[in-house]
Amino acid sequence: MSESIEKSQAERINEKHKRHIFDAVFNYYETPLPLQRGRGVHLYDFDGREYLDFFAGIVTVNVGHCHPKVTAAIQEQAATLTHVSTLYPTAPIVELAEKLAEITPGDLNQTFFTTSGTEANETAILLAQLATGAQTIVALRHGYSGRSAVARSLSGQAPWKMQPNQIASIVHAPAPYCYRCPFKLTYPECGIACAEDLEELIVTSTPGVIAGFLAETILGAGGFIVPPPEYFPIAVDIIRRHGGLFIADEVQTGFGRTGGVWFGIEHSGVEPDIITMAKGIGNGAPLGATVTRDELADEFGPGLSISTFGGNPLSSAAAIASISVIEEEGLLENATQAGAHLRQRLEEMKERFEVIGDVRGMGLMQAIELVKDRDTKEPAPDVALQMMEETKARGLLVGKGGLYGNVIRIGPPLNITTDQIDTGIEALVASFAALE
Numbered sequence: 001m002s003e004s005i006e007k008s009q010a011e012r013i014n015e016k017h018k019r020h021i022f023d024a025v026f027n028y029y030e031t032p033l034p035l036q037r038g039r040g041v042h043l044y045d046f047d048g049r050e051y052l053d054f055f056a057g058i059v060t061v062n063v064g065h066c067h068p069k070v071t072a073a074i075q076e077q078a079a080t081l082t083h084v085s086t087l088y089p090t091a092p093i094v095e096l097a098e099k100l101a102e103i104t105p106g107d108l109n110q111t112f113f114t115t116s117g118t119e120a121n122e123t124a125i126l127l128a129q130l131a132t133g134a135q136t137i138v139a140l141r142h143g144y145s146g147r148s149a150v151a152r153s154l155s156g157q158a159p160w161k162m163q164p165n166q167i168a169s170i171v172h173a174p175a176p177y178c179y180r181c182p183f184k185l186t187y188p189e190c191g192i193a194c195a196e197d198l199e200e201l202i203v204t205s206t207p208g209v210i211a212g213f214l215a216e217t218i219l220g221a222g223g224f225i226v227p228p229p230e231y232f233p234i235a236v237d238i239i240r241r242h243g244g245l246f247i248a249d250e251v252q253t254g255f256g257r258t259g260g261v262w263f264g265i266e267h268s269g270v271e272p273d274i275i276t277m278a279k280g281i282g283n284g285a286p287l288g289a290t291v292t293r294d295e296l297a298d299e300f301g302p303g304l305s306i307s308t309f310g311g312n313p314l315s316s317a318a319a320i321a322s323i324s325v326i327e328e329e330g331l332l333e334n335a336t337q338a339g340a341h342l343r344q345r346l347e348e349m350k351e352r353f354e355v356i357g358d359v360r361g362m363g364l365m366q367a368i369e370l371v372k373d374r375d376t377k378e379p380a381p382d383v384a385l386q387m388m389e390e391t392k393a394r395g396l397l398v399g400k401g402g403l404y405g406n407v408i409r410i411g412p413p414l415n416i417t418t419d420q421i422d423t424g425i426e427a428l429v430a431s432f433a434a435l436e
């Protein structure tokens with residue numbers, strides 16, 4: 001028998017990945033896990049083994065894997081029209097744009113479609129600069145904005161930068177990271193010092209007039225860092241006093257992820273000037289969008305800008321179907337209810353396992369931060385790695401993140417049931433117990 005026949009399909013996939021794909025495109029797990037198919041909240045490997053998916057393709061597959069309505073919409077569109085470029089209007093692109101105008105807060109009526117969150121943020125930065133005539137952008141430490149030169153410069157985590165900031169006109173504000181407060185203060189006595197510091201940052205580190213402030217409403221790759229409720233009202237007031245526009249990056253937090261609302265920023269009562277979105281918009285179909293008010297969109301010119309694939313019929317059809325599933329199945333509400341259940345179960349786990357330093361999140365976007373010692377809060381990235389292996393062995397897939405690699409991220413499809421959450425929790429508890 002030749003060597004290639006003896007190898008399993010999973011082994012062959014792993015070998016080819018290693019041979020032909022940049023190492024930078026890293027996989028989870030010591031032995032990466034090739035996946036063959038998905039259905040609802042479950043994924044299956046090439047041996048037919050079932051996994052409960054607590055990370056949904058990096059908080060993207062909001063209505064579950066291969067939802068029949070999304071699949072049908074893609075199939076129908078694929079048989080009708082797949083690509084004409086943005087040089088011609090299509091029914092899916094205008095229907096989706098109209099829907100986004102309806103579900104976004106305030107008067108956000110105009111959309112520029114692209115194919116990723118990176119490009120959505122690129123578009124937002126350019127728009128803020130064109131509309132205000134200023135250059136400087138304030139971003140957040142611990143943030144993640146994507147992989148282009150602008151997005152890597154916006155990102156506030158060394159590992160994701162790869163190069164020094166290539167865009168000089170970006171400054172970084174302290175993250176609203178209560179568990180590791182940059183000012184060593186405690187909420188609420190802190191007076192939200194991280195938000196108030198924006199004033200000092202702008203008058204000392206910028207020309208005093210800025211183009212905008214880009215912030216994730218929950219810092220996703222940073223480890224699901226949830227700003228305190230007062231943060232955005234204070235921060236955005238300061239930003240606007242210095243001429244800046246507020247860009248809410250909803251790439252992870254959009255489309256119901258945080259529970260009860262379409263976009264995470266709605267919990268704060270602040271209306272953004274620009275929202276960027278991707279991931280959950282099309283349940284996995286490649287699509288990014290930058291949504292803004294009419295008068296701001298009018299400032300995006302007179303130069304030319306095009307995204308050949310932006311809002312292409314296939315991705316737009318997937319997005320329209322996915323949004324209607326969220327509406328029909330009441331998933332904004334389920335994210336609140338199932339999210340509360342998940343949170344309670346995680347808090348119970350924290351009582352039992354000392355290694356859990358913090359539990360935080362909103363809706364179905366919840367994280368546990370692992371530490372070697374609850375007093376010193378020394379990060380425990382080694383435990384996070386072991387937890388990844390232990391949970392995988394028990395048929396549960398979770399995410400990992402945080403600047404220190406010590407945060408377990410949980411963001412399942414929004415139609416997960418409380419029973420399924422309990423199944424995942426049992427696997428987490430057994431995994432922690434195995435490490436003790």
Ligand SMILES: Cc1ncc(COP(=O)(O)O)c(C=O)c1O
Binds near residue numbers: 058249
């Ligand atoms: C908050 C946030 N913004 C932007 C991006 C970039 O999106 P993409 O990977 O689609 O370019 C990401 C990706 O993880 C993200 O989490």
